[in-house]
Amino acid sequence: MKNFVFRLMMVAAAWGLAVSVPAQQNVPGAVSGVIRVERACVKTGGAKSYKDVVVHLKPLTPGLYPPPAEHAVMDQQGLVFIPHVMAVQKGTTVDFLNSDHDRHNVYFLYDDTGDTLDIGTWGPGQKVSHIFDKTGLVITLCQLHLEMAAYILVLEYPFFRVGEIDAETLSATYEIRGVPAGNYVLEAWHKKLKMKGGAVEVSVAAGETTRMDITITRAKYAK
């Protein structure tokens, strides 16, 4: 009898362990770190600043990640796109608002193909939505106000964060949460600066935060 109960407990423990181990495997990790700016001065104030850095992860084993149902929002106010830099997952709908005092136009320039797309001109209080279904950098312009520009980075996977470079420390911090365990390639995108050394490989363990500090610098020093 004692033998049977012991064996039952072992089976239960083994079963429980077998179940919990994969569950533990599904606890997402995170990647965080500091982005340092090297050998460059960066203007962090004003409408078209250089303070935004997008850090994103691309998994080495491809998977299916459905886009969020929630719409992203890009507003126009004071003849400026707000925010200046935005990152969205492919398939996200972005609402373009007009909270300004004038009519605005939104016009995309797809950086990789050079194609353009005009999604219309509308007045204050109105909005137009657009689904971004191709990855890449989309430069957003307004034909009525030529000085307006914004950058939308359309990414395949939902692992990204937009960090802001601080003027004093010339660095930004980032943390990308909800990353399933696995191996990734980490890349940083900036309007002008390049990641020193190129993209890096990062391993994410379940439930743990991997630290990866990166440096961005001018293109000629970025090799």
Add this chain to the structure above:
Amino acid sequence: MKEKWAVICVLFVLLAVPLMVFYYQGIYRPSRYNVKVITITGVGSRGTWTLKTVNGLNYWWESFAPATIHLRLDEAVVFRFLSADVFHQFYVPELGIGPVNVDPGYVREVRFKATKAGIFHYYCTSMCGGCHFYMQGWIVITPPGEKPAEPRPISCSLCLPAFERPSEAEAVALGEYLYQSMGCVTCHGLEGRGGVHNYNYIKGTVPAHRRTAAKIFLTDEEDRQAFLELIRNRADLVNPEEPTDISRYRLVMSRFEAAVELIENGKNAVPLDLAGPEPPLQMPAWKHKLNHRQIYAIMAYFISLFPTEDDGLTEG
């Protein structure tokens, strides 16, 4: 007997006519106002608002200095606006005076009480000739007990003898010439550096033009040179064969055409505060004064202003 009366009549007329005219104008009429009267005359041919009396004789030869109007805080005055030649519009957005339509031959009276102290900018906001853009000046309101400030009068510098109009082939030089002689420089700044304050404009200052090349995606020096060559050599830029040496050519052209259209059709300055006064500096429509070649030349000038050492990091 009758002869004597006749002589008296003649002498009476000779004296009475001028006396009555000048008495009525100089003494009687001002006495009917119980406040100070300031007469401001717009002289389009000189591009100034002046406090001097403009009459049939001095209009033709006198150079009228731009008026700096000095008032004391809490002073109530009556402004009388006159025009010496064409239609002008007097506007002081910061004080809420105007825009006053000054129709030639009619006198417009505006009552004003100086409730805030400072130096305020007045403008002419109806294009009135070559000197229009310089037709600006200062109203200085001084609190009691202080010495009035003396801001430098704004005077027109367009009729300089050194101005010689370049030929159309030198697009950039012609553009620079037009930029100055048409008055663009008064609002957009010397060499396109901007910085001119536009009251209640959503961006605060009139747009600069040094980075216009970037706005039309000609950030690359080679692209810029190739595009300038295009402007110089092509009679018009409509439907040209696509050149191979300018990257993103179609985008550049669409942005270029948007810029040209803005210059041709003008634009209302977007106000910062919708309930506030309209910004005094508005982009006029130039399509009736400049032809396509001239507008392309001005765009060529803007493109040439892009600083070549700029790597885009320190300038917004």
Add this chain to the structure above:
Amino acid sequence: MLSVRNVTRWTAAIFIVLASAAIFSLVPDSGQAGEAVRRFDIKANQYAYDPSRIVVNRGDEVHIRLASRDVVHGFFMEGHDMDAFIYPGRLLFNLRRTSLDAAYVPVEELVFRAERSGKYRYRCSVTCGTLHPFMQGEMIVEPNYPYRAGMGASIGILLAGLLLMFTDSREPPLPGRGRLDLIRAVPALGWLLRRRWFQFAFMLPGMAFLLLFIIAGFWGSPIGNRNIVITFVWILWWFLLITVLLPFGSRIWCMACPFPFFGEWIQRKRLISVRADARTMWKKFRKWPAQLSNIWLQNLLFLGLCTISAVLVTRPVTTAAVLLGLVLVATAIAAVYRHRTFCNFLCPVSGFLSLYSMVAVVEVRPRDAAACRDCRSKSCMAGGEAGWGCPWTLNPGRLERNNYCGMCMECVKACPNDNMTLNLRPFCADVDIKGTDEAWKALIMVSVALVYSVTLLGTWGTVKSWANISEVGDWAGFLIYAGIIWIGSLAVFPGIWALACGLGRHLAGSPRIAVKTLFRRYAYLLVPLGLTAWVAFSVPLMMVNWSYIQATASDPMGWGWNLLGTADLAWKPLWPEYMVYVQLPMLLIGLVFSLMRGYAIACSLWRNRRSAILSLLPPAVVCTAIVMSFVTLFAG
């Protein structure tokens, strides 16, 4: 003479005129009575519109977009109840309906239907600079019936005139003989004319106005249409002079003119009474040289003023300076030379007053020529107790023409036999051109009327810029403009006239009469014609600018006064779309009188009526051509 023959002749003549007008109006027809949509982009600049002339068909829907190249301009379309306000540098312009007196509304384009045919001018309605009152363009709505009828009627009048001349059975007609003695007919008038203070009563207010004008010109506003010196001299006085005073009062202006006021006072040392030594005092004064005792100086001075007319009639200071200058010259001349030497030989106004006074319906003449022959004292000429000797150095007892009589009425007062009187008479009763200088004056006046109609009432901005020398500074253009005036008036037109007279003499086949005689005598044909052309030129000035007179009456100096409450009146022309219906009849009436009087002159030169008519034919054709030119300018 109401015989059957005469009634038939005149009926035929009238029929020819009407038929000719009708034929020209109806044939050729331009084709479609359109219902098309026509679009125009009209740009305004100082001082013309581009395009300056647009032609549409009746019934067309017209769309007009307006823009300005330099300053704020207006756009007033005659007869179409619309007035626009164009800001430079903006794509929209402001429009309002004048009849509603409503506020201006920003629009993109004017839209209207061209309902009535004719010529409609579009004018600038916002003071935009010196030549603003003359800034205009024209819209022709085809078929342009008034123009065509006018052209047809001109030719019809020529043909009808020839018919009447050829079928005329009477003795060579003399110009209207009837005279009405006004002093006898209206005793109150006689009483007035005999007062010593008669002339002074008119000259004193004239002098007061002159002083006011000079002050206004120098110290008043530089804007012409807001300054009394421009509006009252070049609109009101000019219009009254040409349209009323000259035809109905002869040289009555000279009676009231203030220019010689101070000079005459210095000479006579009296304003009203007559000096005891009135007969002998003139020895102290010189006589004007004989070679200059003609109107040549005045011809040249007049041409000189015409050359700078665009500057003169728009700048208050220029008019005031010219007025002041003329006063000073008149005074200086009077201090040295006797009587009204300035008026006779130097005053530019006097030149054309002398010529056109021949048309007038009043005259100062002796009642009984015999009484004058027997008169010993000749007080009318030399002076007497009751009146000064004629200041115009005429012999009133032998006065046959109005030309140099200044209507001062001194002779009426001085004559011991009460033999001088004021008569009412038919139009164009004086037909005798006595001097070549007068003949050339007739030619000059017609040429200048044409030049003014083209420059000031025309739509060509280039010509206005040429004439507007002190503002535009285009010396090459100004020299062309001046050249056209001087060469046209002194060489081209007299050349054409001489050729016509030469041809006429050839057709008449009589070498006994010199071409020079014909040139001089037939120049009278240009007198009624010239006067009506000037009236037709002056009428639009008044109809369009009438409101300026009202405004400047309240605010003479342009300083912001409002004496009579009319200073703020907006510019409002008086039915300018009907202007053509005043101008064309005037021109045609002038042509009728020219031909009638020309016929009388011709018959006085030739015994054979047929020769007379043939000699008249080429000059008559030239006159008809001149009328047709004016019809084209005003209505076409």
